[in-house]
Amino acid sequence: MTTPDSPVRKRPAPxxxxxxxxxxxxxxxxxxxxxxxxxxxxxxxxxxxxxxxxAVRALERGPAFAWDVIADERTGAxxxxxxxxxxxxxxxxxxxxxSLAWLTVRTAxxxxxxxxxxxxxxxxxxxxxxxxxxxSAAPRLVGFTGAALAxxxxxxxxxxxxxxxxxxxxxxxxEEVSRSLGNGAVRTFLRxxxxxLRPAAAGGGLLVALYVLSDFGAVSLMRxxxxxxxxxxxxxxxxxxxxxxxxxxxxxxxxxxxxxxEARTRGRAGHSxxxxxxxxxxxxxxxxxxxxxALAWCGxxxxxxVGFPxxxxxxxxxxxxxxxxxxxxxxxxxxxTLGVAAAGAALTTALALPVGVIAARHRGRAAHLxxxxxxxxxxxxxxxxxxxxxxxxxxxxRPLYQELPLLVCAYxxxxxxxxxxxxxxxxxxxxxxLEDVAxxxxxxxxxxxxxxxxxxxxxxxAAGAALVFVVCMKELPATLxxxxxxxxxxxxxxxxxxxxxxxxxxxxxxxxxILLAAVxxxxxxxxxx
Amino acid sequence: xxxxxxxALAALAATALFLPAVAGCSGEPAGLxxxxxxxxxxxxxxxxxxxxxxGTTVDVRYGGSAELxxxxxxxxxxTEAGLFLSQDAGALGALSKEGRLTPLPPAxxxxxxxxxxxxxxxxxxxxxRVRVIAYNSEKVTAPPGSVHDLVKPEWKGKIGYAPANASxxxxxxxxxxxxGDEATRTWLKGLKANxxxxxxxxLNVLDAVDSGEVSLxxxxxxxxxxxxxxxxxxxxxxxxxxxxxxxxxxxxNVAGVGLLKGADKQQSAYAQKAADFLLSAESQRxxxxxxxxxxxxxxxxxxxxxxxxxSLQPPQIDLGRLDSLKATLAxxxxxxxx
Numbered sequence: 001m002t003t004p005d006s007p008v009r010k011r012p013a014p015x016x017x018x019x020x021x022x023x024x025x026x027x028x029x030x031x032x033x034x035x036x037x038x039x040x041x042x043x044x045x046x047x048x049x050x051x052x053x054x055a056v057r058a059l060e061r062g063p064a065f066a067w068d069v070i071a072d073e074r075t076g077a078x079x080x081x082x083x084x085x086x087x088x089x090x091x092x093x094x095x096x097x098x099s100l101a102w103l104t105v106r107t108a109x110x111x112x113x114x115x116x117x118x119x120x121x122x123x124x125x126x127x128x129x130x131x132x133x134x135x136s137a138a139p140r141l142v143g144f145t146g147a148a149l150a151x152x153x154x155x156x157x158x159x160x161x162x163x164x165x166x167x168x169x170x171x172x173x174x175e176e177v178s179r180s181l182g183n184g185a186v187r188t189f190l191r192x193x194x195x196x197l198r199p200a201a202a203g204g205g206l207l208v209a210l211y212v213l214s215d216f217g218a219v220s221l222m223r224x225x226x227x228x229x230x231x232x233x234x235x236x237x238x239x240x241x242x243x244x245x246x247x248x249x250x251x252x253x254x255x256x257x258x259x260x261x262e263a264r265t266r267g268r269a270g271h272s273x274x275x276x277x278x279x280x281x282x283x284x285x286x287x288x289x290x291x292x293x294a295l296a297w298c299g300x301x302x303x304x305x306v307g308f309p310x311x312x313x314x315x316x317x318x319x320x321x322x323x324x325x326x327x328x329x330x331x332x333x334x335x336x337t338l339g340v341a342a343a344g345a346a347l348t349t350a351l352a353l354p355v356g357v358i359a360a361r362h363r364g365r366a367a368h369l370x371x372x373x374x375x376x377x378x379x380x381x382x383x384x385x386x387x388x389x390x391x392x393x394x395x396x397x398r399p400l401y402q403e404l405p406l407l408v409c410a411y412x413x414x415x416x417x418x419x420x421x422x423x424x425x426x427x428x429x430x431x432x433x434l435e436d437v438a439x440x441x442x443x444x445x446x447x448x449x450x451x452x453x454x455x456x457x458x459x460x461x462a463a464g465a466a467l468v469f470v471v472c473m474k475e476l477p478a479t480l481x482x483x484x485x486x487x488x489x490x491x492x493x494x495x496x497x498x499x500x501x502x503x504x505x506x507x508x509x510x511x512x513x514i515l516l517a518a519v520x521x522x523x524x525x526x527x528x529x
Numbered sequence: 530x531x532x533x534x535x536x537a538l539a540a541l542a543a544t545a546l547f548l549p550a551v552a553g554c555s556g557e558p559a560g561l562x563x564x565x566x567x568x569x570x571x572x573x574x575x576x577x578x579x580x581x582x583x584g585t586t587v588d589v590r591y592g593g594s595a596e597l598x599x600x601x602x603x604x605x606x607x608t609e610a611g612l613f614l615s616q617d618a619g620a621l622g623a624l625s626k627e628g629r630l631t632p633l634p635p636a637x638x639x640x641x642x643x644x645x646x647x648x649x650x651x652x653x654x655x656x657x658r659v660r661v662i663a664y665n666s667e668k669v670t671a672p673p674g675s676v677h678d679l680v681k682p683e684w685k686g687k688i689g690y691a692p693a694n695a696s697x698x699x700x701x702x703x704x705x706x707x708x709g710d711e712a713t714r715t716w717l718k719g720l721k722a723n724x725x726x727x728x729x730x731x732l733n734v735l736d737a738v739d740s741g742e743v744s745l746x747x748x749x750x751x752x753x754x755x756x757x758x759x760x761x762x763x764x765x766x767x768x769x770x771x772x773x774x775x776x777x778x779x780x781x782n783v784a785g786v787g788l789l790k791g792a793d794k795q796q797s798a799y800a801q802k803a804a805d806f807l808l809s810a811e812s813q814r815x816x817x818x819x820x821x822x823x824x825x826x827x828x829x830x831x832x833x834x835x836x837x838x839x840s841l842q843p844p845q846i847d848l849g850r851l852d853s854l855k856a857t858l859a860x861x862x863x864x865x866x867x
Contacts, residue, residue, distance in 0.1 A: 074862055139742070190640060220693075223727055226867075233693065233858070236595035240855060242601065385595060389605050394607040402609065404591075481600050485588040485609075496591065500570040528649060 009325040032443040034360050036354045044373035046409065047416050050380055053135060057245035075230075081309035082227040085147055085219070090205045092152040097159025098201060098303060102189070103294055108284040110291065113300050116164070117525035122159045122305035123467070124517030126474040126491065128217030129510050130154050130305075132498070133312035135221060135305050146222035151212050153305040158211070159204035161463070161524060162425060166200035167193070170427060173284035185285065198265065203421050206262040210255060210417065213379040215478065227251060228381045235383060248384045248468035256380040259372050261411040275382040310514065325508060329493075337489040340404065344411030344472035348419045349465040352413055356423025356455060356461075361432070369422065378417045380476030385413055389482060403485055410478040415471050419464040425457065426460020427453060436509035449526050459523055466520035490516070531652065560585025561799040562609045564601060566594025566616040567784060575807075575815050582806050583799055594620040594695070602627055606791035613787050613806075614655075619702075621652040622852030630787040631797070633804065640808045640826045645783050648849045654783030655807045656816040657823035659841060660700050662770045663738045663753055666747040672745060672770040674780030676704075677747035680719030688725035689734045689743035693864045696749050696782065702857040704777040705851050710860070717864045727866070739767040742851065746774050747778070750787050754821035754835060762834070771836065775844040783825065783848060 006263040032040070053327045058066045069075065103109050103117040131150040134141055141149065170193065178188040219226045226415045227247065276462065287294050352374070359371040388412050393401040429455060455463070468492055476491045492514040497506035556746045557656060560583060565572060569591045580587045587763045592600070592846055594616040597788045601608055601624060603616045613630075615621045624630050629650040638646055645654035664672040667688075679688055691697050726743055734746035735756060753769045770781035786807060788800045806812060813824035824831060831837060 141735075221729055223693075223729055235599050236593070236693075236695070242600055382598075387599060390600055390603045394604050398607065400605075477596075481596060482591045483589045485559075496569045501569045502570070505570075 003477070024347070032354075032358050033044070033449065035430050035446060036449065039351065040354035040358050041357050043412075043416060044370050046351065047377050047413055049390040049392055050248075050377045050385050052415065053391045054245045054249050054252065054308045054384070056391070057241050057419055058249050059240050060245075063243065063245075066246040066249075067426065069243045069249055073425050075247065075250065078225060078230045079254070081225060082213055083254075085151070085226060086335045087145065087208045087450065088144075088148045089151045089155065089212045090208050091147065093156040093159045093208045094201055094205055095202060096152065098163050098197065099362055100156075100195075100298065100301065101160050101164035101167055102193075106163050106282055106285055107294065108292055109285050109298070111220065112284075113526075115302075118302045119160055119298065119358060119521050120157045120521045120525035121302070122154050123470050123520050123521040123524070124514045125154050125167050125309050126217065126476075126494075126513065127151060127154050127215050128307055128476070128512075129313075129494075131218040131221040133337060134310040136312060136503075140224045142222055147224040147226075150218040150222060151215065154218075155211055155300075157521070158526075159201060161420075161467075162200035162204045163197050165425070165460075166197050168284075171198050171261040175282065200425070202262050202265040203425065206258060207421060208419060209258055210375070210378045213251060213254065213382055216381055216383075216446055227365075233380050233428040235248045241250050241387070243382045244384070248380055251381075252376055252377045255377075256372060256376060258379075259375045261350025263368075284357060306514075310511070313507045313511045313514070314480075316504045317511065319504060320427045324475070330508055330512060333493050334488060334516060337491070337513070338516065340407060340411075340479075340483075340489060341469050341472035342394045343404065344409045344415070345465045345469035346410050346414050348412045348424075348468045348472075349461060352416055352419030352423050352464065353454070353461065354380075355416070355458075356420045356525045359420065360427035361435075361453075371424075374420045378415075382414065382475065382479075383481070385410060386481040389413070389478075402482065404484060404487075407479065407482040407484075410482050411468075411472045414475065414478060419461075419468050419473060422467060423457065423461050426464070428455035429460065430456035463467065466524050470517045470518045473513060540611055540846060547770035547855035561587045561611050561796055561803060563589045563612045563614055563803070564597045564610045565589050565591050565614040565798075566597050567591075567614055571820055572614070574819075575812055576672075578811065579803055579806050580844055583802055586801060587803075593612060593704070599788065602628060603627075604791075608789055608791045610789050610791040611796035612704055612803050613646075613789055614784070615652075615786070616784050617699060618652075618654065618721040618783055618785060618848045618851050619695065620856050621647065622786050622849055624787060625649055625651050625849070626852060628772055631790050633788060634801070637801070637804055637808065642825070642827075644845070645781070645787070645825050646822055647787075648847055650783050653804065653808070654785040654825050654848070655812070656820065656840065657781050657783045657821070657825050658696070658749040658751055659771065659776055659838075660780045660782070660841065661748065661750045661753070662695070662769060662772065663735055663767050665738050665741050665743075665766050667770045668741060668744045668765055673759050675772060675774075675776045676747070677716065677776075679725075680707055680723060681718060682723070684744070685723045688720070688723060688742035689728055689737045689746035690725050691728045691731050691734050691748070692861060693729070694726075694731060698745060698854055698857050698861070699782050699851050700747070700778070700780050701861065702851045702854055703780040703782075703844065703846055703861070705857060707777050707844050710856070712798070713723065714860055717860065717866065721864050721866060728739075735767060739765055741766070749782075751821040752837070754832065757834075758821070771841055775841045777844055779841065779843045781823070781838070781841070782847065782851070784822070796858075817846075 028368055092417060098121045104112055104119065109115060130147065130153055134150055174192050175188050178192045182193065216228050216232055219229050220232070227250070231244050233245045234240065234247060292364060355374050356517060358367050389406055393406050397406070435448050435452050436458065438452045439445070443451065473489070474491055476495060478496065479489055479492055483489070490509050494506050494509040494513065497509060533567045553794060563576070574591055576587055588609070590597070596611070598615070598620040601610065602658070603611060613621070613624065621630070625647055632650045633653055638650055641653050645657060646652065662672055673684070701713065701717070705718065726737065731748040731752050734748050734751045737743045738746045750769055753765070753767060759764055786804050788797060788804065794802060810826070810829055813826045813829040816822045817824045817829060821840045823834050823836060858867065
């Protein structure tokens with residue numbers, strides 16, 4: 001993305017940046033510079049690969065067969081179960097995410113800096129580890145309750161992070177006006193603050209919903225049948241790829257519908273910021289008598305989401321014999337995991353940058369389609385995405401098959417939306433006025449992007465990269481099928497050890513995974529826009 | 530602070546792009562690539578011996594049997610693998626049906642009784658496991674003599690099982706083959722009416738039986754022997770009961786190997802040798818001692834404490850017919866078990 005812009009420079013400067021800058025809204029008319037568009041299309045094409053594969057496999061035995069699978073009443077029942085779980089988890093994540101964000105950003109909560117880091121740490125806990133530890137302590141938790149609990153506890157930071165960032169960006173003057181008009185703190189929050197948080201909360205909620213739809217580990221351990229579990233069972237029990245592909249296609253349709261719904265919720269709100277120059281930090285609200293309940297709330301969430309799984313892992317480490325410790329293997333595996341996750345984060349971020357910029361700065365059907373394409377594969381279970389890449393790689397990219405680049409591509413397909421969401425939000429917060437000024441000073445669009453937009457959005461983009469880094473580290477199904485033969489990540493080792501039934505031997509890998517993933521999570525918690 | 534961040538990002542990208550190049554040039558190509566649906570911790574020591582035996586490097590890709598068979602079907606002739614080591618006969622049957630396996634020579638096949646190999650001659654069992662009923666000795670004095678007894682009201686709410694597990698599904702398929710679809714459906718409905726508790730794995734079923742959460746459970750025999758080896762048999766309240774008289778609940782299923790079509794000549798030769806090695810006395814003893822499974826090649830004894838295979842009275846069944854798992858799944862879904 002930072003290649004020299006020679007081809008562009010030779011072209012006559014495209015229409016000067018229209019009229020003087022006002023809010024950057026008419027920017028919709030300006031075409032994105034072609035290198036940007038090209039990379040974005042590349043990202044979109046990569047993200048659409050699984051769809052091509054699904055079409056091939058689902059229609060292999062004719063549309064009638066595929067339709068039979070889709071029209072089966074069980075399909076509908078599973079879909080409803082998945083959507084029900086997603087709805088409950090999203091609602092719970094909104095409550096946790098928004099309340100914690102408000103407490104850590106806007107109140108005089110004791111130890112607020114520590115809390116703002118602690119509440120992002122659940123990101124580091126894989127859903128299957130959360131489910132596993134909870135089950136080992138409370139076997140009766142199985143089913144909907146258990147699945148909802150485990151998924152909520154690991155995914156509420158997806159809401160917390162964007163909402164906290166948005167809260168920091170809101171001009172407190174509006175709230176002061178509201179208070180001066182006689183509205184109480186609660187009323188002001190509901191009437192003035194909450195509406196402004198809507199885009200951030202909706203974006204986070206969307207990621208949570210798609211994550212719930214695609215998750216296999218937690219629902220499988222909690223024995224709660226969802227759509228994804230149906231897809232896995234289909235691979236597992238019938239060794240048949242056609243029904244699984246037909247079912248996956250339904251998930252894609254669901255994803256597109258969810259993304260469209262989120263876009264409606266988001267509306268134009270995110271585009272109305274005029275720059276952060278005018279805002280100043282809000283005065284932290286004294287909690288008074290509510291101090292203890294607030295502390296208890298934060299404490300309970302952190303203990304349940306991070307303390308508890310770590311405690312259970314610690315117990316296993318303690319009871320396990322020393323023979324299960326293999327420090328050399330653990331170190332090797334940890335380094336490999338860091339390497340592939342870094343590569344995954346880098347590629348995903350590089351591909352998400354153009355998509356995010358276009359989604360934030362350009363309107364119209366093409367921009368919208370691009371963003372939707374990026375999200376298309378996100379709700380698909382990992383195994384489907386992996387088989388799609390197997391399909392394409394053995395046919396068209398044989399040398400790459402089961403080599404690192406292909407695994408990294410799989411991560412990009414799976415997690416592109418995470419990075420796109422972060423990039424778009426970051427670009428939206430960068431005042432377009434500055435870009436217009438740069439354009440008026442004769443900079444080419446690409447140069448503006450490099451010298452103005454990207455540096456302004458860099459902290460947000462970096463935050464997105466950190467988030468992708470974390471999720472890549474935890475990824476399992478695609479890693480199992482696409483890793484180079486003999487390569488192990490912490491997640492795959494964890495799979496091996498628990499598959500052999502030795503929880504004590506699995507504990508070091510689970511603990512290492514959580515501790516390593518906690519580093520970028522910690523940076524995310526400290527990161528302030 | 531913005532520039533350093535962007536710079537860090539660029540550095541990250543550069544490292545990441547460099548990384549695949551480094552990893553890409555590691556090691557020379559292996560003589561044999563195996564896709565293994567069996568757990569690494571279980572078979573890795575055996576693979577080391579295999580490398581010695583073959584005099585070449587062996588690369589193993591570990592995964593779930595079903596996932597790997599889906600991957601092999603997707604790879605087709607382009608596969609890098611020469612041998613598939615499957616956790617169960619069903620995945621091998623699926624590959625055989627799609628024409629992905631090459632026939633094994635009679636000399637290899639004949640090491641194993643006809644019951645435990647492919648009727649088409651393109652895969653062979655290397656270790657066997659028996660379905661048993663595990664029961665909590667404090668709660669149950671007389672375990673049922675047949676799975677058919679499990680639908681009786683006295684067992685209501687007292688049964689644990691793992692309906693999503695491949696072994697359970699293979700057992701139901703076996704019942705369908707032995708007793709027909711209608712009888713099996715009726716039995717499943719009866720079992721369902723007895724509200725059995727579903728677990729994610731056989732291991733969890735055994736733990737539930739041992740802790741008394743349920744009185745008895747359906748699982749494979751070796752789970753109990755492994756646990757007994759780990760904790761001491763006298764410390765387990767769970768005991769195993771083998772079902773007599775050809776009861777469908779006493780099915781003997783196998784883990785096995787097949788040679789993959791599409792592998793080059795040299796790799797196929799290695800794969801053939803590997804299949805023979807897995808049926809050698811050395812490997813068969815390994816399965817008996819380490820995984821407490823039944824050795825299938827003639828002349829090797831099972832582990833101490835495990836009753837001999839020929840003392841059991843398992844149902845007679847063509848394991849190749851266990852590939853009709855799809856109909857089983859439809860039935861299980863229909864009844865509402867998975």
